[in-house]
Amino acid sequence: MLEVRNLTKIYEGGVLALNQVSFQVPKGQFLAVIGLSGSGKSTLLRCINRLIEPTAGQVIWNGKDITAASPQELRLIRRKIGMVFQNFNLVYRSKVITNVLAGRLGYINPAWSLVGRFPREDIQKAIKQLERVGIADKAYQRADELSGGQQQRVGIARALMQDPEMILADEPVASLDPVLAHSIMRYLEQINKEDGVTVLCSLHFLDLVHRYADRVIALNNGNLVFEGLPQEIDDQKFKEIYGREAERIG
Amino acid sequence: MEEKPKASLWKSLRLGLGIIAILLIYAYGFQVTKVDLAEFRKESRQDSRIRVLRALARPDIFEYDQEEFTVYAPIYVPCPEQPPDFPPPDTSQPHLALSASCGKPNESIQVEGFNFQPNIKGPIFFVPSSDPHDTLALQRGNIETDSQGHFVTVIRLPNRPSTEVQYIKTITRRNVGLPRFSQTAIDTWDKIIETIFLALLATTIGTIFSIPISFFAARNLMKDIKSSLTSIALAALGWPLGIAIGLAAARWLQSLLAKWSDQIAVSLLIVLGAALIGYLLLRWAVFGVSREEEGLSMKLLRSLAQSVSILAWIIACFALSQAGVKGGFSLASRLGSFAFLGNFIGQVSDVITVLLPTAVALGGGAWLGNLGGQIGTKWNDSLPSRAVKALNSLLSALAGATLFALCGWGIGWLYETKDIRLFLYSPAVIGATLGILLALFIPSKQPLPIGLVIYTITRTILNAVRSIEALIMAIVAVIWVGIGPFAGVLALGLHTIASLAKLYSEQVESILPGPIEAITATGATRLQMIVYAVLPQIIPPYISFTMYRWDINVRMSTIIGFAGGGGIGFLLIQNINLLNYRAASTQMIAIAIVVSAMDYLSSAMRERFV
Numbered sequence: 001m002l003e004v005r006n007l008t009k010i011y012e013g014g015v016l017a018l019n020q021v022s023f024q025v026p027k028g029q030f031l032a033v034i035g036l037s038g039s040g041k042s043t044l045l046r047c048i049n050r051l052i053e054p055t056a057g058q059v060i061w062n063g064k065d066i067t068a069a070s071p072q073e074l075r076l077i078r079r080k081i082g083m084v085f086q087n088f089n090l091v092y093r094s095k096v097i098t099n100v101l102a103g104r105l106g107y108i109n110p111a112w113s114l115v116g117r118f119p120r121e122d123i124q125k126a127i128k129q130l131e132r133v134g135i136a137d138k139a140y141q142r143a144d145e146l147s148g149g150q151q152q153r154v155g156i157a158r159a160l161m162q163d164p165e166m167i168l169a170d171e172p173v174a175s176l177d178p179v180l181a182h183s184i185m186r187y188l189e190q191i192n193k194e195d196g197v198t199v200l201c202s203l204h205f206l207d208l209v210h211r212y213a214d215r216v217i218a219l220n221n222g223n224l225v226f227e228g229l230p231q232e233i234d235d236q237k238f239k240e241i242y243g244r245e246a247e248r249i250g
Numbered sequence: 251m252e253e254k255p256k257a258s259l260w261k262s263l264r265l266g267l268g269i270i271a272i273l274l275i276y277a278y279g280f281q282v283t284k285v286d287l288a289e290f291r292k293e294s295r296q297d298s299r300i301r302v303l304r305a306l307a308r309p310d311i312f313e314y315d316q317e318e319f320t321v322y323a324p325i326y327v328p329c330p331e332q333p334p335d336f337p338p339p340d341t342s343q344p345h346l347a348l349s350a351s352c353g354k355p356n357e358s359i360q361v362e363g364f365n366f367q368p369n370i371k372g373p374i375f376f377v378p379s380s381d382p383h384d385t386l387a388l389q390r391g392n393i394e395t396d397s398q399g400h401f402v403t404v405i406r407l408p409n410r411p412s413t414e415v416q417y418i419k420t421i422t423r424r425n426v427g428l429p430r431f432s433q434t435a436i437d438t439w440d441k442i443i444e445t446i447f448l449a450l451l452a453t454t455i456g457t458i459f460s461i462p463i464s465f466f467a468a469r470n471l472m473k474d475i476k477s478s479l480t481s482i483a484l485a486a487l488g489w490p491l492g493i494a495i496g497l498a499a500a501r502w503l504q505s506l507l508a509k510w511s512d513q514i515a516v517s518l519l520i521v522l523g524a525a526l527i528g529y530l531l532l533r534w535a536v537f538g539v540s541r542e543e544e545g546l547s548m549k550l551l552r553s554l555a556q557s558v559s560i561l562a563w564i565i566a567c568f569a570l571s572q573a574g575v576k577g578g579f580s581l582a583s584r585l586g587s588f589a590f591l592g593n594f595i596g597q598v599s600d601v602i603t604v605l606l607p608t609a610v611a612l613g614g615g616a617w618l619g620n621l622g623g624q625i626g627t628k629w630n631d632s633l634p635s636r637a638v639k640a641l642n643s644l645l646s647a648l649a650g651a652t653l654f655a656l657c658g659w660g661i662g663w664l665y666e667t668k669d670i671r672l673f674l675y676s677p678a679v680i681g682a683t684l685g686i687l688l689a690l691f692i693p694s695k696q697p698l699p700i701g702l703v704i705y706t707i708t709r710t711i712l713n714a715v716r717s718i719e720a721l722i723m724a725i726v727a728v729i730w731v732g733i734g735p736f737a738g739v740l741a742l743g744l745h746t747i748a749s750l751a752k753l754y755s756e757q758v759e760s761i762l763p764g765p766i767e768a769i770t771a772t773g774a775t776r777l778q779m780i781v782y783a784v785l786p787q788i789i790p791p792y793i794s795f796t797m798y799r800w801d802i803n804v805r806m807s808t809i810i811g812f813a814g815g816g817g818i819g820f821l822l823i824q825n826i827n828l829l830n831y832r833a834a835s836t837q838m839i840a841i842a843i844v845v846s847a848m849d850y851l852s853s854a855m856r857e858r859f860v
Contacts, residue, residue: 079772
């Protein structure tokens, strides 16, 4: 259970990115976050694991207040929250397997990790996760030799290495073509349905929202303007979320 | 069609004034740089130009063994009663034929030579003695043989009348065997090797120090580091205290171990023992830690073990360096032509001996500073706002007083002041006041951007050091360690630290932020983030910049000798000052070859990495 209470973020320079946003996500739900570019979707997701420090408000997850956690506690919380990014955020000069193993950094002995040693079972686990996303044969290639869709699968495998209870996906398919988008979304769906992992996923396209999400929240200029089921977004609601001039596509 | 803008009076006036200003600037430039073509055209300059140019065109690289041929022909001066009758010379050997076997003083006679080496030159002498090997010989001219080894010349007989037979003598030299390198070439080779290694050492030193510095000078890594005033003040107090403790501990350890400085075996035994203890404790307390929560007593035990392990390692390092100094130099005297290896061990150990106390002191400072910072953070988080404010006032006053007093003490030492109040107490008072003001004016729990402060200080120091030319640093280094390549290493090393740290930090600033974000999101520590997200991105450009810098350092080290910094420049400036342009030419060619080779090598290697 994730509970976000009155979350507010004001960037240096006074830009109000999130304004008193509150919502709840039950365990195991697939929540889509929609809104225009710059509406605060990325900020919201990053405030949840404090990659961006919120200005005010609380994020409570499984009874723990993430916003009040000490650096040490925060690291222990973060390792249970996987994250998938629009630009994949792989370390391109490293091997695929190293990128995946990086997901274990929160678990393994820090001293060994600094010299690049991972436990044998973690390496096997990494291969298994790569098999799950169908690119086990690429394990020892450099990450920048992979195509976009493959890179995002590496990103998902890295998140899976964390044994996550929740995945924050920040526009995971915005840099991919529609066919690849569905294959990536299906992996997220599978993780959500089979492993019971809570997924918060920001998305651009409404058809993806209809297809994959259990529930939707919508942001506009940092305000929560909609919360409900995907089917509830009619033309009226659509214009409220995306503005008067918006046209529905897809 | 666009209409042509109308020429306004103001515009033309401005253009005219601009042209006049530029002319004035160049006129003054000619004046101050003393442009003078009359000097250029002078006859004497012309001659020296040609002389130097010709010398430069004939670099002193090869020389030959030479063979000397001396050929005699007897002659009477003046003619005796009976015309002399000499036996005919051996015509299979080089021989001389005179137009007359005797002559009056000051008479000219023709000398013809046969069977000489073709195309050689040499002097021709008159030997005024009946012994043809007499060292006294009067040079009467020079001969030059044709392609058949034949020459004809006319010489004037000297006014040396004698009743006895005298001789005409020619001396010719020819090169025999293969050419071999001249002494200049050998010296140049020695020095060019010295130059390359000078550059290598300077680059190595520079790289080692500039890598950690570059992280402090990278804005993207530093800007997020914020800390409360409590923890900053405690860290600021912890650092000098830790440095003092570390220094004292290091000195004590060194003096303790010095007892066994003569017995290498004992020193080595201490190294082994301490390293073993250190290794075992390290395995348990550092590499055995799991990230799961542990009890407080276990944590304490582990940190105790960590401290003992570090102590053991320090002792091992001290003992090792001590054994290395002793053993290395004694090896050097026994190894013969491999003495340089023993010398290397000895010198490196000596360097470690010198650097180790500093490292231990810095480590102590970092440890206590870090501890202070952590305690500060804890207090800051747990205490109420007012208490924090009161605590802050006290601590930052103390910290300010300490830092300012230390600076004041340094200045006082530099100027040999007697008045301790002025340089110790008054800065302390100023520092304390500033500290209290800071604590009062800043909201008590607000985190301060200490990272940016460190960044700015690092950048400022780097810029200041970089603006000093390596040549000038060499002058300082020569005062420090004496004339020689070591001074050059220090000067170039220091300059390399500053410029590489700048280049490196710019690389760090230009890395992709995405991987940092992703690795942080996995729950990695800051150090893990640097190893997994930052290092893979910066290692290739770091290697490339290091190569590039080595290339620059080779170029710089060729002239660092001008200021006494060793290397080939030392030889070059000497030869130029001695007007020995042929040798200077050899050295210039060597520099050109090495620099262009380095240039090619470094660009070829850089291409592979970037």
